[in-house]
Every structure is written in structure tokens, then in C-alpha cells.
Amino acid sequence: xxxxxxxxxxxxxxxxxxxxxxxxxxxxxxxxxxxxxxxxxxxxxxxxxxxxxxxxxxxxxxxxxxxxxxxxxxxxxxxxxxxxxxxxxxxxxxxxxxxxxxxxxxxxxxxxxxxxxxxxxxxxxxxxxxxxxxxxxxxxxxxxxxxxxxxxxxxxxxxxxxxxxxxxxxxxxxxxxxxxxxxxxxxxxxxxxxxxxxxxxxxxxxxxxxxxxxxxxxxxxxxxxxxxxxxxxxxxxxxxxxxxxxxxxxxxxxxxxxxxxxxxxxxxxxxxxxxxxxxxxxxxxxxxxxxxxxxxxxxxxxxxxxxxxxxxxxxxxxxxxxxxxxxxx
Amino acid sequence: xxxxxxxxxxxxxxxxxxxxxxxxxxxxxxxxxxxxxxxxxxxxxxxxxxxxxxxxxxxxxxxxxxxxxxxxxxxxxxxxxxxxxxxxxxxxxxxxxxxxxxxxxxxxxxxxxxxxxxxxxxxxxxxxxxxxxxxxxxxxxxxxxxxxxxxxxxxxxxxxxxxxxxxxxxxxxxxxxxxxxxxxxxxxxxxxxxxxxxxxxxxxxxxxxxxxxxxxxxxxxxxxxxxxxxxxxxxxxxxxxxxxxxxxxxxxxxxxxxxxxxxxxxxxxxxxxxxxxxxxxxxxxxxxxxxxxxxxxxxxxxxxxxxxxxxxxxxxxxxxxxxxxxxxxxxxxxxxxxxxxxxxxxxxxxxxxxxxxxxxxxxxxxxxxxxxxxxxxxxxxxxxxxxxxxxxxxxxxxxxxxxxxxxxxxxxxxxxxxxxxxxxxxxxxxxxxxxxxxxxxxxxxxxxxxxxxxxxxxxxxxxxxxxxxxxxxxxxxxxxxxxxxxxxxxxxxxxxxxxxxxxxxxxxxxxxxxxxxxxxxxxxxxxxxxxxxxxxxxxxxxxxxxxxxxx
Numbered sequence: 001x002x003x004x005x006x007x008x009x010x011x012x013x014x015x016x017x018x019x020x021x022x023x024x025x026x027x028x029x030x031x032x033x034x035x036x037x038x039x040x041x042x043x044x045x046x047x048x049x050x051x052x053x054x055x056x057x058x059x060x061x062x063x064x065x066x067x068x069x070x071x072x073x074x075x076x077x078x079x080x081x082x083x084x085x086x087x088x089x090x091x092x093x094x095x096x097x098x099x100x101x102x103x104x105x106x107x108x109x110x111x112x113x114x115x116x117x118x119x120x121x122x123x124x125x126x127x128x129x130x131x132x133x134x135x136x137x138x139x140x141x142x143x144x145x146x147x148x149x150x151x152x153x154x155x156x157x158x159x160x161x162x163x164x165x166x167x168x169x170x171x172x173x174x175x176x177x178x179x180x181x182x183x184x185x186x187x188x189x190x191x192x193x194x195x196x197x198x199x200x201x202x203x204x205x206x207x208x209x210x211x212x213x214x215x216x217x218x219x220x221x222x223x224x225x226x227x228x229x230x231x232x233x234x235x236x237x238x239x240x241x242x243x244x245x246x247x248x249x250x251x252x253x254x255x256x257x258x259x260x261x262x263x264x265x266x267x268x269x270x271x272x273x274x275x276x277x278x279x280x281x282x283x284x285x286x287x288x289x290x291x292x293x294x295x296x297x298x299x300x301x302x303x304x305x306x307x308x309x310x311x312x313x314x315x316x317x318x319x320x321x322x323x324x325x326x327x328x329x
Numbered sequence: 330x331x332x333x334x335x336x337x338x339x340x341x342x343x344x345x346x347x348x349x350x351x352x353x354x355x356x357x358x359x360x361x362x363x364x365x366x367x368x369x370x371x372x373x374x375x376x377x378x379x380x381x382x383x384x385x386x387x388x389x390x391x392x393x394x395x396x397x398x399x400x401x402x403x404x405x406x407x408x409x410x411x412x413x414x415x416x417x418x419x420x421x422x423x424x425x426x427x428x429x430x431x432x433x434x435x436x437x438x439x440x441x442x443x444x445x446x447x448x449x450x451x452x453x454x455x456x457x458x459x460x461x462x463x464x465x466x467x468x469x470x471x472x473x474x475x476x477x478x479x480x481x482x483x484x485x486x487x488x489x490x491x492x493x494x495x496x497x498x499x500x501x502x503x504x505x506x507x508x509x510x511x512x513x514x515x516x517x518x519x520x521x522x523x524x525x526x527x528x529x530x531x532x533x534x535x536x537x538x539x540x541x542x543x544x545x546x547x548x549x550x551x552x553x554x555x556x557x558x559x560x561x562x563x564x565x566x567x568x569x570x571x572x573x574x575x576x577x578x579x580x581x582x583x584x585x586x587x588x589x590x591x592x593x594x595x596x597x598x599x600x601x602x603x604x605x606x607x608x609x610x611x612x613x614x615x616x617x618x619x620x621x622x623x624x625x626x627x628x629x630x631x632x633x634x635x636x637x638x639x640x641x642x643x644x645x646x647x648x649x650x651x652x653x654x655x656x657x658x659x660x661x662x663x664x665x666x667x668x669x670x671x672x673x674x675x676x677x678x679x680x681x682x683x684x685x686x687x688x689x690x691x692x693x694x695x696x697x698x699x700x701x702x703x704x705x706x707x708x709x710x711x712x713x714x715x716x717x718x719x720x721x722x723x724x725x726x727x728x729x730x731x732x733x734x735x736x737x738x739x740x741x742x743x744x745x746x747x748x749x750x751x752x753x754x755x756x757x758x759x760x761x762x763x764x765x766x767x768x769x770x771x772x773x774x775x776x777x778x779x780x781x782x783x784x785x786x787x788x789x790x791x792x793x794x795x796x797x798x799x800x801x802x803x804x805x806x807x808x809x810x811x812x813x814x815x816x817x818x819x820x821x822x823x824x825x826x827x828x829x830x831x832x833x834x835x836x837x838x839x840x841x842x843x844x845x846x847x848x849x850x851x852x853x854x855x856x857x858x859x860x861x862x863x864x865x866x867x868x869x870x871x872x873x874x875x876x877x878x879x880x
Contacts, residue, residue, distance in 0.1 A: 032762025036769070038397070039482035041780060042405050043765055044800035047498075051480035079549070084568070085398035086549055095568055154597065158605050166605050167597030169570060272596040274569025285760040 008308050015304060016297060020072075023296045024065050027289050033057060034081035034287045055081060057289075068293070077297075078290030083282050089294045093276065097261050097298070100268070100275035102172050104260045106195055111202035112253060116246070118203065119210025123245075126215060135211065142204035146197055150270045153193055164189050167272035194271050198264055206252060214245035247318050254310025258303045387878060389860065390609045392599040393572055393592025399552035399563075400544075401534035402474035405483045407781055410534055410869040412592075415574060417557035419537040420448050420467065420516075421528050423870040427689065427785045429528050432582070433462055433538055433558060443523025443822055450514045454581045456540050457555075457562045464516040468508045469541040472497065475505055483535035486793070486801065487783070490520040490527055523820050525827065526786040532870075533783050560585045560874040570595050574873070586862075586877035600855070604628075609860050609878075613853040618676050621855065631855040635865040638687050638782035640790075643726070643742075643845040648805040649774045650722045656714035657721070658842035661775070662700035663707035664749035667847060670741045678853060682846035685790060685835050689867050692787040692828040698839050699846050704749045711750055725755040728777035729764045738847070739777060768803050779850075782868050787831035791815060795838050804843055811837040 035051045036043050052058045056067055071078065077089040084092050122134040158166040173185040217223060218241060226236045265277035276295065283291035396409035401417050404410055414422075422432035431437075434448040454462040471491065474484040477500035488494045492507030507519040520527050530536065540556040554563050560582070561574035572592040576585040596602055603611035613621050613632070621628045643661075645652035652658050667681040684698040711717065728739060739756055746752050754775075759767070767773050782789050792815045793799055797807040811834055818830035838844065852865045859880045864872050 030762070032760075032764070032766035034762070035480075036765040037762050038403075038405075040405055040761075040765075041778075042482040042486050042801060043769060043803070044482055044485045045769065046800065047480055047482045047485040050477060050498075051482075054478055054480050083397065084395065085403060086400065086552070087568075088549065092568070099569075154601065159601060162605065165596070165607060166601045168593060168595040270597060274595045279569075285762065287762040 005308070005312070008311075012301070012304055016300060019300045020069070020293060020297055021065060023293050024068065024289075025061060027287065027292050028061055028064070030287060032287055034289060037082040037286045038085060068290075077294045080283075080288050080291050082286040082288045083279075083291065089290050092291060093279070093294055093298070096274055096276045096279045099169055099273060100262065100264070100277065101260050103191075103194060103198065103264070103273070103275065104256075104262070106172070106191070107198040107202065108253075108256045108260070110195065110199045111206055111256070112249070114199070115203035115206025116210050116249065119207035120214055120242070120245070122207065122211040123214035123218070131211075135208065138204040138207050142201045142208070144201070146201075146264075146266045147270070149197055149200075150193070150267070153197065154271075157193065164192055167193075167270070169273045169275075190273075194264075194267050194273060197267055202256075206249065209248060209252060210245060213248050214241060217241050217244045220244070243317070247314075250313055250317060251310060254306060254313065258306035258310075261299055261302050387588040389587045389590045389873070389876060389878060390607065391590060391592050392596075392602070392608055392611060393594050395568060395572075395594055399555055401537035401539060402470075402479060402481050402484060404534055407869050412572065412574075413534045413537070414559065414869055414871045415561040415590075415873050416555055416559045416563060417534065417537040417539065418559050418871075419531055419534075421531040423532050423785065423868075425864050425866055425870065425872065425875065427867070427870070429532060432532075433467075437528075443525070443820075444519055444521075446518045446520070446527070447511070448516050448518070450516070451581050452514070453579075454558060455579055456558055457577055458540075459579070460540070462538060462558055463513050464510040465513075466538050466541065467516045468505075468510050470538045471508050471536065472505050473539070473541055473544060474535050481535060483533070487530050487533050487535050490522070490524055490530070492519045492521055523822055525822055525824070526784070526788045529784040529786045529789075560871060561590060564589070567594075580874065583874065585874035587873065590873055603855060603857075609857040610863065611855050613678075613855060615676055615678055618678055618853065621853075628855050631858060633854055633856065633865065635852050636688055636867050637850040637852050637865075638690060638785065638867040639779060639850045640682055640685065640687055641777070641779040641847045641850065642682070643847060644776050644778055644804055645843060645845075646771055646774055646805055647807075647841075647843060648771060651714070651716050651724065652774055654714045654716065655841055656710045657716060658845075659700060660707045660710035660714065660750055661746065662842050662845040663703050663710060665742050665745050665845070666702040667699075668702065670738050671848060674737050674741055675848075679848040679851055682849050685838060685844065685846055686787050686831070687782070687849050687867075690782065690785055690787060691824075692831045692835075694832060698836060700839075700842065707749050721752055723755070724752060724774055725757045726775045726777060727757040727759060727764065727767065727773045729761050730758040771805055785868065787828070787835075788815075788818065791831055791834050791838070792819065795834070795843065806841070806843045808837060808841060808843075811841075 033052065035048050035055070035057070039048060039051075049058075056064065059067075068078065079089060080087050080092055118134065118138070122131050122138075125131040125134070154166055157164045168190050170188050170190050172188060172191065174188045176184045176186045178184060223236060223240050226240045227233075231239075261276065264275070265281060267273065268275040268277040269281075279291070280295050282288075283295065393411075394408050396404070396412050397406055398404050398409055399413060399416065401413050404413055418432045420432060420434040420437075421429050424430045431451075433450055433454045435451040436449045438447040439445070440447075448467070450462055450464060450467075452461075456462060471488060471494070473479070474481055475488055475494050475497040477498060481498075484494070485498060489498075491505055493502055493505045494507065496502035497505045507521075509517045509519075511517050538558060543551045543556045553566055558581075560577055560580045562577050563572070564575040565571065565573040571594055574590040574592075576588045578584045593602070593608065596607070599608060599611035600613060600617050602608045620626055621632045623629060645658050645661075647653060647658075652661075671677060671679050671681050682699060683695065684693075686693045688695070716722075726739060726743070743754050743756060746754050764776070768776060780790055780794065793801045795802060795804075795806060795808075795811060796815050797809075797812050814830050814834040814837065818827050818834065821827040821830055839846075852867075854865055856863045859878055861877045861879055862875045864875065866872055
């Protein structure tokens with residue numbers, strides 16, 4: 001197992017080199033450059049030439065990549081040229097990624113916390129009226145796009161009822177003081193709408209997944225065996241059906257976690273949340289090379305690591321899966 | 330059984346539909362009474378106690394964006410300049426009526442030949458940290474802005490009249506020869522020709538005075554908490570979240586009345602936040618204008634409209650077929666009905682441009698000098714062109730944008746060109762980087778663009794955009810008569826004669842139809858009643874110190 005992990009991790013640097021070079025090349029082969037975007041209407045060709053030379057953007061692509069890689073290896077991922085001139089990539093990306101991560105972690109937790117019990121419930125009621133009611137309601141909920149949901153939600157809860165702010169970001173927790181002595185942490189009101197919007201389609205999907213697998217597992221031989229040997233129904237459900245129906249959920253969780261650092265572009269834009277989604281979009285249209293590259297690399301690394309973690313977890317929960325065993329089969 | 334199941338599925342679908350459609354229609358139903366609703370929201374009591382957006386007196390809450398940079402030497406966009414003019418200052422500034430007035434300078438002298446400007450600095454002018462502003466600070470600020478390493482496009486455009494600035498920018502000189510420290514409080518600036526608009530150029534941020542020591546000691550991050558000389562100091566900047574400015578009580582032109590200004594950078598629609606009492610000022614988009622103009626809407630009393638020194642235009646590359654023929658360019662201009670588009674598509678939020686020089690700019694004349702909508706004349710112009718009788722080369726109009734649809738006015742132009750001229754024009758949308766690259770390479774035939782004045786002088790648009798030798802002339806446009814007029818205007822020291830030269834130049838450009846001026850922009854905002862002294866100046870100038878709050 002240890003050898004397997006090491007083998008998988010050895011691929012990481014190679015993957016990152018490929019990812020970084022491809023991203024680097026795509027960004028630079030795209031028309032235009034960050035210097036002309038920064039200059040806007042005041043684009044003086046002579047000055048642009050000078051600016052490119054100062055930032056080392058005038059060499060061949062290999063030369064530029066070499067310089068970038070050298071700096072990146074020493075931990076310097078460069079600076080923003082066009083969207084936040086002069087700021088280091090690190091100070092630009094980290095706070096935004098953290099905002100997106102907080103939102104995603106809360107949303108993912110809720111997605112599974114609501115989705116799993118709901119799916120099991122639907123499976124439990126199979127054949128009765130509640131199952132199709134839940135299932136079709138879930139279908140409906142997962143089908144409504146974020147873009148459609150946000151405006152009426154905002155209008156109702158922010159404008160009409162005045163309960164929630166229209167958008168923005170103010171951290172996750174607020175401290176609510178009772179009599180100035182007892183501090184109770186409560187979720188910040190800016191969170192409710194984005195979290196609701198990000199959670200609802202997600203839990204609907206998870207619930208449908210769980211329901212289907214739970215129903216499949218019911219028909220498995222080992223469940224029949226368990227029943228045949230006279231186990232009480234409760235034990236069959238808890239010991240045999242439940243753990244096995246959660247297997248595909250592990251993959252779903254792993255995939256969701258791999259996306260923790262990604263931003264939800266529409267939600268962030270419409271609700272004015274300073275997350276990584278809106279930053280990445282701005283960086284791409286402004287050709288902010290170093291920012292694009294850093295975001296891509298962080299996401300790639302995180303994705304690879306999370307995939308590995310998912311595979312390892314899978315091997316633990318499903319005895320049929322053995323990591324690194326391919327040679328022996 | 331299967332019938333029951335079908336029934337149950339139907340019930341479930343129904344439940345989901347009830348949830349979605351019910352929610353939506355509840356919203357729509359409630360919106361029928363939106364006037365009464367926004368009443369309660371806009372008086373502020375509608376918002377719950379859980380949201381503390383700081384409605385305390387002495388705090389102004391504005392919508393904002395992250396500035397691209399707060400370095401005055403680099404910033405070239407209006408979004409950044411809005412903060413910079415409050416945090417920094419220069420020798421000269423603009424008052425709310427756009428007159429060039431004294432800022433850090435207590436007085437100035439111009440030599441008889443118009444080449445040498447001698448500025449005396451104010452005794453009470455200090456940086457935010459209390460240090461007095463001295464002649465050395467002026468000199469080093471200009472030298473820093475013109476450093477080759479900085480490669481500032483604004484310095485290249487607006488400091489290039491100072492003797493020695495070009496050499497310094499090219500890296501061939503250590504110092505800017507034309508800036509001399511006479512004594513601790515006196516600085517002398519020599520320019521290359523007697524240009525009356527030089528003082529106006531000094532009001533642009535790239536000429537502002539900074540604390541060079543601060544910039545040198547922390548070249549990458551000094552602008553996060555800049556030690557400027559402006560009416561406001563930076564208190565907090567949380568990227569993507571907010572910027573908080575704090576009054577500089579020692580400000581040499583009088584302390585600001587509002588002690589704190591909060592720019593909310595995150596957050597959705599500004600008008601929605603204004604109605605939810607999260608903002609004191611919000612601009613109005615074309616989607617909301619009808620509601621705001623409605624006299625029965627409470628927003629109507631808070632609404633103001635004002636002009637802006639900016640123009641949008643269609644530009645031709647005059648070297649690329651078919652727009653290498655002036656008749657084709659004229660035909661395209663004559664075929665579009667801008668008045669109708671301004672009235673219908675933009676709901677009268679903007680005015681058709683009457684020329685290139687905007688109202689409120691010296692030299693502006695109210696008569697319409699542009700091509701008027703005239704389908705017959707447009708057809709005749711096309712018939713008079715060298716392309717008459719044969720198919721026009723394919724034409725594409727390029728604009729910055731993303732999305733399946735063009736800008737709303739572009740779609741109208743395309744339709745009118747098709748109807749009037751029978752020409753099928755393609756819309757191409759690109760991102761800013763691609764757009765600029767294509768414009769600079771002369772690859773675009775026809776493009777949609779705009780210009781916001783950086784200082785209130787006709788030179789800032791006519792000379793910069795149309796002189797054949799100007800680095801910012803992106804049309805490949807050449808006209809010797811025009812060049813002559815512009816060169817004479819540069820050094821004409823009699824104001825009326827100078828403005829006449831610019832008016833002639835404007836006519837020359839319009840005669841050649843190098844641009845089709847589209848609209849003069851107007852600003853539409855709502856301001857809370859408690860905010861007094863708010864102005865929407867036609868360009869970016871310091872204005873926060875005139876504002877007070879009476880809650």
C-alpha cells in the first residue's frame with residue numbers, strides 16, 4: 001500500500017510539469033497579452049514593448065517557461081500583470097480560494113448530510129407512495145438551474161422580507177452576544193442564499209444515487225443470505241444494506257472534495273462573493289498569465305491528491321478493491 | 330399497483346412543480362405591489378437587525394470595485410482613479426466645475442515664453458503621516474513615474490511634454506532634466522513647447538505626488554496603505570470585500586465632512602442593496618430606469634441624472650477595405666438612426682453624440698455635426714464609392730464582449746445596415762486582450778469602442794486619437810490638414826483661437842468619417858436623502874470631501 005501511494009505520488013510532478021507547460025503555452029499563444037489589457041486605451045506600442053521586456057515576456061516560449069519554472073520552484077509564483085497590478089499571485093489567490101473552499105465545504109457537508117438519509121428513506125419506502133413522491137421531487141429540484149433560482153430568491157428574502165443581505169461576503173460565523181456575556185456563534189446571514197443555492201441540486205443528486213444503490217443492494221445474494229439465516233430486518237439494513245449502498249457515495253464525496261477549491265462561477269458572480277471562480281474568469285479574459293497558471297496548478301494538484309485519497313478510501317471500505325494489486329491478478 | 334405508482338409519480342412531479350412554480354409566482358404576485366414593498370425597504374427599517382452594514386452617521390457606503398492598482402503612476406482606468414484622487418493629490422486639481430485649480434501648489438508662475446512653470450508649494454500641505462510636502466517629493470514622483478522599469482503607459486501619454494521625460498522613459502537618462510528643485514518649497518518644470526493644456530495634464534494621477542521613500546522601501550505593496558496627500562487615508566483594503574477610507578483631518582484644502590467611506594466591493598446588484606439600505610448611492614441600469622422614473626416610486630425622489638465626459642463610437646480602420654473609401658464610411662454612418670436607438674433601446678438614458686467634443690468640454694458647440702440618419706443619402710454615398718456596382722468585401726464589426734448576443738445597439742446597427750444598405754455585417758465578440766491585439770495589428774475593419782476624458786481639454790481626445798503620429802491613433806488614420814490644425818492648436822496660447830482650431834479639427838475628422846460618434850454617456854444614480862453635497866462630476870475628480878451625512 002505504501003509503495004502504491006509513493007508510486008502514485010511520483011506521477012504528480014510529471015503531471016504538474018505537463019499541466020503547467022500546456023497551460024503556459026495556451027495562455028501565451030492566445031492573442032493579446034496582459035500588458036495591452038493593463039494599458040487599455042493608452043496602448044503605446046513602444047511602451048508595451050518596454051513593459052514586456054521588463055516582465056520578461058519577450059523571449060521564446062521555452063525561455064519564458066524556463067524562467068517561470070525556476071521561480072516557481074523557489075516558491076515564487078509571480079505577480080498579477082493586469083487584474084491587480086503588482087500583487088503577488090499568492091496574496092491574490094489564497095483569500096479568494098479560502099472563501100470558495102469555505103462555501104464548498106459547508107455545501108458539500110449539507111449535500112451529503114441531507115442527501116444520504118433522504119435517498120435511504122426513498123429506498124425504504126419503495127413500492128409505497130412516498131418513494132415516487134420523493135424521487136420525482138428530487139428530479140425537479142436538481143433540474144432547476146442556479147441562474148433561475150437566484151434572482152427570485154434574492155427578491156423574496158432580501159428585498160421583500162428584508163431578512164437577508166443581497167449578496168457579498170462577511171466570513172462564516174458571527175458572534176451573537178447574549179447579555180454581553182455568553183457568545184454564541186451563528187452563521188453569517190450572507191451565507192444562507194449561496195449555501196441554499198449550492199446545496200439543493202447537490203443533495204437531490206446524491207439522494208437519487210443512494211436510493212438506486214440501496215435498491216440494488218437489496219437484491220444482492222448476501223442480503224438474501226442474511227435474511228435467510230434469520231437476521232432481524234434491522235440488522236440486515238444496518239449491517240448489510242447500508243454500508244454497501246454507501247460505496248458509490250465514497251466516489252461522489254471524493255469527486256466533490258476534489259472540487260472544494262474550485263469556485264462556483266455563477267453563484268459567486270450573481271451574489272458578489274469574492275471567490276476563486278470570478279477571479280479565474282477575470283484572469284483568463286485579461287491574460288493574467290501567472291494567475292491563470294497558479295490557479296490551474298493548485299487545482300490540478302488538489303485533484304490528483306484527492307483522487308488518490310478516494311482510491312485509498314475505496315480500498316478500505318470495499319474489500320473487493322485492492323490498490324496496487326494489479327500485478328498479482 | 331402500477332396505476333397507484335403512476336399516480337404517486339404524478340403527485341411527486343406536481344409537488345416539485347408546486348414548489349418551483351409556486352415560489353416563482355408568489356414572487357411575481359408580490360412584485361405587483363412592489364411600490365409599497367420597496368417603500369418599507371428603502372426607509373431602512375425593513376432590514377433585520379442581523380445585518381449591520383454600518384448605517385451610523387458619518388459613514389458613507391458606496392458600491393465599489395477592486396482598483397487594478399492604486400499606484401498613481403500606473404493607473405489608467407477610471408475605476409482605480411476614483412480611489413487615487415481621494416488618496417493622493419498633485420500640484421493641480423480639478424474643482425467640481427472642472428476648472429484647473431491649485432492643490433499642493435500655493436501659487437504658480439508661467440514664464441513669458443510659456444515654457445517654464447514655477448510652482449510654490451503650500452506650507453500646510455502634508456502627507457498622511459504628517460511629513461511636509463517638499464519640492465523634492467514632486468521631483469522624485471515624476472522621476473519615478475517615468476522610470477523605464479515601471480513602463481507606465483499613462484506617464485508616456487501625459488508626462489511626455491516635460492523636457493527630458495522621454496529620455497528618462499527610454500532609459501537613456503538618469504533624471505528628468507525639466508524638473509528642478511529651486512528650494513525646499515519651490516519646483517520648476519520646463520516643457521518642450523508652450524502648451525496651454527499642460528496644467529490640465531497635471532491633474533491626472535500619473536503626475537501626482539507620492540512618498541518616494543515608501544514606494545522604494547516596499548515597491549510591491551506600498552499602495553496597500555499609501556502615504557498620500559489626499560483628503561482621505563486608506564484604513565482597510567480587503568481584496569474583493571471592501572475598502573474603507575478615513576478622513577484626513579489635516580487636509581490642506583479643508584477637512585472632509587464624512588469621517589469614513591466604506592466601499593462595498595462584494596455584493597450583488599447595487600440598486601438592490603440600495604433598496605435594502607446597504608448602500609447610500611447606486612447607479613441605475615437600463616433594466617431599472619422605468620421603475621426609477623416612475624413618479625410614484627419612492628426611488629424617484631432620490632434619482633439624479635448628469636452628463637459624463639465620455640463618448641462611444643464606431644471606429645474604422647481607414648486602410649482596410651471597404652473602409653478605405655470615405656464614401657463607404659459615410660454610408661455606414663448615415664444608415665444608422667442613433668436617436669431612435671438612444672430613445673428605444675437605451676430608454677433615453679444616453680444622448681446621441683453631436684460631435685466628438687462632449688458638452689461641458691471647452692470647445693463644445695451644441696449644433697449636431699455628425700451624420701444624420703438619412704437612408705437615401707446613405708444609399709447615394711455607397712453608390713458613389715469605388716465599391717459601387719460590385720459586392721462589398723465581407724464586413725465584420727468587432728466588440729469586446731462575451732455571450733451569444735451582441736451589445737443591444739450593435740444588433741440594431743446590423744439590422745439597419747442590412748435594411749438600408751443591403752450589407753450583411755457580421756458581429757464578432759472577443760475578450761479585451763484579443764480585441765486590443767487585433768486593433769493594434771490593424772486587423773479590424775470596424776469596431777465598437779469608447780473614450781473617457783482624462784483631463785478636460787479637447788487635446789485629450791482629438792490630438793491623442795487622430796494625429797497621424799500619435800501612438801494612440803489606432804485607426805491607421807492620416808490627414809495632413811488635420812495634423813496641421815492639431816499642431817497649431819498645441820501651442821496656440823489664445824484660448825478662443827485655440828478652441829476654434831480644435832473645432833475645425835473635429836469637423837475635419839467628422840468629414841472623413843474616421844469615427845462615427847454614437848452617444849455621449851450620462852450618469853444615472855440614486856442617492857439617499859441623508860447624503861448631502863453628493864455630486865456626479867462628468868469625470869473622475871476628488872469629490873468625497875464635499876459630501877456630508879445627516880441621519
